[in-house]
Amino acid sequence: xxxxxxxxxxxxxxxxxxxxxxxxxxxxxxxxxxxxxxxxxxxxxxxxxxxxxxxxxxxxxxxxxxxxxxxxxxxxxxxxxxxxxxxxxxxxxxxxxxxxxxxxxxxxxxxxxxxxxxxxxxxxxxxxxxxxxxxxxxxxxxxxxxxxxxxxxxxxxxxxxxxxxxxxxxxxxxxxxxxxxxxxxxxxxxxxxxxxxxxxxxxxxxxxxxxxxxxxxxxxxxxxxxxxxxxxxxxxxxxxxxxxxxxxxxxxxxxxxxxxxxxxxxxxxxxxxx
Numbered sequence: 548x549x550x551x552x553x554x555x556x557x558x559x560x561x562x563x564x565x566x567x568x569x570x571x572x573x574x575x576x577x578x579x580x581x582x583x584x585x586x587x588x589x590x591x592x593x594x595x596x597x598x599x600x601x602x603x604x605x606x607x608x609x610x611x612x613x614x615x616x617x618x619x620x621x622x623x624x625x626x627x628x629x630x631x632x633x634x635x636x637x638x639x640x641x642x643x644x645x646x647x648x649x650x651x652x653x654x655x656x657x658x659x660x661x662x663x664x665x666x667x668x669x670x671x672x673x674x675x676x677x678x679x680x681x682x683x684x685x686x687x688x689x690x691x692x693x694x695x696x697x698x699x700x701x702x703x704x705x706x707x708x709x710x711x712x713x714x715x716x717x718x719x720x721x722x723x724x725x726x727x728x729x730x731x732x733x734x735x736x737x738x739x740x741x742x743x744x745x746x747x748x749x750x751x752x753x754x755x756x757x758x759x760x761x762x763x764x765x766x767x768x769x770x771x772x773x774x775x776x777x778x779x780x781x782x783x784x785x786x787x788x789x790x791x792x793x794x795x796x797x798x799x800x801x802x803x804x805x806x807x808x809x810x811x812x813x814x815x816x817x818x819x820x821x
Contacts, residue, residue, distance in 0.1 A: 550609050551610040552610075553607070555567070557604045559604075563599055564588065564600040564602055564608070565599075572610070579598070582610070583596060583597070584596055586649050588608065589609040592811070593811065594812070597784075619638070620634070623807065624805055628679070628683075629677055629678065629680060629796065631676070632655075638651050640664060640666075660678075663685035665677065665688040665689050666692050669756075673810050675805050675806060675807040684797035692750060695748060697794045698791075701745040702742070704743070704786035704813070705740060705741050706740055706766075706767060708736065714731055715729065716758045717729075720754070720758065723757070727757075727758060728749050729758055731746070738821070741764070744790075753772070756772050766787050768785045768786050788813055791805065791807075792805055
């Protein structure tokens with residue numbers, strides 16, 4: 548893996564990140580934008596996937612050049628039935644139509660893996676994911692997800708304080724009218740925010756984000772469901788991490804559990820608010 552490092556001079560303070568990449572690399576803006584969206588740019592050692600991010604004087608912008616044999620994905624486990632990975636923030640799970648960005652399934656196939664997606668994580672959500680390696684495993688795991696037998700644990704930071712240290716959010720989501728159920732546990736009270744462990748029992752689209760926004764405690768950094776015009780806490784992405792997943796192995800028929808460590812950007816947010 549090769550890196551190119553640029554330090555932002557005073558005259559470029561406040562410029563967009565895709566403008567900086569285009570300027571330093573002599574690239575058209577659309578190409579520079581794609582490089583940022585695909586997760587190949589770090590600012591002060593943190594991955595940034597938003598081309599509109601404004602840089603500051605003295606920022607260190609790092610452009611990662613990945614060789615064909617390298618990958619931004621970390622494989623946690625692999626056998627002939629499943630592959631378990633740690634997804635960095637900024638990557639989409641699977642490209643839908645012409646959706647922009649670096650796709651996890653495409654990267655795994657580029658690495659020579661025969662995979663089938665069985666669930667998704669949002670682009671900005673980091674953490675552990677499982678893929679099937681054959682159609683039998685795919686069908687088994689998809690049925691496990693539909694039947695809510697797959698156990699998932701998330702770590703998240705929400706705005707404000709919650710009334711209880713442990714609780715459950717259940718009922719219809721206002722936006723979709725679908726029933727959703729999530730248990731939560733307060734790990735730590737922060738400055739203006741709360742660190743939570745989350746246990747979704749259903750798998751609705753954007754479930755955690757919608758449920759906590761609905762009760763007035765949106766996920767920090769959530770630009771879609773955050774209703775406050777000027778966020779109290781600034782963060783580059785939604786502060787949500789898929790920490791653990793437990794499922795029955797399609798072939799072995801044994802319970803397996805995998806975890807992904809909290810990434811550096813989320814750790815720094817928690818430290819900043821402590």
